[in-house]
Amino acid sequence: MKVLVVGSGGREHAMVWTLAQSPRKPVLYCAPGNAGIVSLATCVPIKADEIAALKDFVVQEQIDLTVVGPEAPLALGIVDEFRKSRLRIFGPTRNAARVEASKIFSKDVMAQAKIRTARAKGFDTVAEALAYLEQHEVPVVIKADGLAQGKGVIIATTREQARQAIRDCMENAVFGQAGKQVLIEQFLDGEELTIMAFTDGKTIVPMPPAQDHKRVGDGDSGLNTGGMGAYCPAPLGTTALRDQVFHEVLQPMVDAMARVGSPFQGVLYAGLMVVNGVPYVLEFNARMGDPETQVVLPLLKTDLLDVIEAVVDHRLEQLAVEWHREAAVCVVMTSGGYPGSYQQGRVITGLPTTAAALSSSVVFHAGTAQQGKDVVTAGGRVLGVLGLGRTLSEAQREAYRVVNTISFEGCHFRTDIAHRALRM
Helix, strand or coil, rough: CCEEEEECCCCHHHHHHHHHCCCCCCCCEEEECCCCHHCCCCCCCCCCHHHHHHHHHHHHHHCEEEEEECCCHHHHHHHHHHHHHCCCCCCCCCCCCCHHHHHHHHHHHHHHHCCCCCCCECCCCCCHHHHHHHHCCCCCEEECCCCCCCCCEEECCCCCHHHHHHHHCCCCCCCHHHHHCCCCCEEECCCCEEEEECCCCEEECCCCCCECEEEEEEEEEEEEECCEEEEEEEECCHHHHHEEEEHHHHHHHHHHHHHHHCCCCCEEEEEEECCCCCEEEEEEEEHHHHHHHHHHHHHHHHCCHHHHHHHHHCCCCHHHEEEECCEEEEEEEECCCCCCCCCCCCCEEEEEEEEECCCCCEEEECEEEEECCCCEEEECEEEEEEEECCCHHHHHHHHHHCCCCCCCCEEEEECCCCCHHCCC
């Protein structure tokens, strides 16, 4: 069986790594891939948003199944385009992917489904947004409506910061087209939790709860990033809370999407804020999270290929999905300066030569490239170092043991991933 994974980051490396362990021995391809993925799959020089070229490749190579990693091709309608030609593909349609591609749309659906979320209002003019802001309490959250690679959310602690955030989005276009409309949202003070779920549009199979670390510095300080690390399972996600999220968040959202004529099929990501034990939805994503994927998929006991096919073929209810009882911690190593400007092309030393399926650690490549005999940095988030163990503390120790063997000029990483669970 031939499988194509679309994408080039740490999430896609984790997907390819997990698929490579399938007893069904699929022949793996990745477009465009990276310097780590190349050891597990044939990397194809087609970008994730080049849908026509991807489709041509799938037809030409007779690919049996395409798995989409990032949000951009989903928002562009890659699933719709492939389905027109009866090509099997894992992910939601363009309309269903609006749960992530438009925060305003997502809020509207949540309101219809009576899903608990922060109060918010959308605006398409600067004047109206600024006028509304004057009546809003601070801190306040300003969000670009569209896709901004995890960076379109500003938590403003003063009204002037909020005004500047609105102008940056709508006038200065710091997030491009994504900021043409903004959402002004109530600030919720609590603890974040991620619960992702496989769904075929009807049956929902939640994954273990994870928590990522978005701030660039230790102690959750500094700028928001795409994610500096993650761990799973997160103790915050108790059995009772997971049941509540299933019945009050995941099921209502899947049902609501079906009602509005956009049934959701793929991975539904619920980004939650738990306030005094009560879960509020911060955002929905239309795909697996990054870096949450790097700590969740290694705990999957059931063959990922079987799960994906069950979703694509609308028979998820027939599959018993099982998980390992271990813990996982992923530490993200970034280029110096990230999430601002940074240098690329730095040589990475100390990388392990193999990533065995049963190893207690794996290095997932996120922003890397091959340059001659060297692996070099090619992005802001460069590597995700995974540690596995019987407990979170054991997994954390293993992750940092490996982190400390790897180096490149300007390398930055947090030293406290999983601190909320371990109360360091």
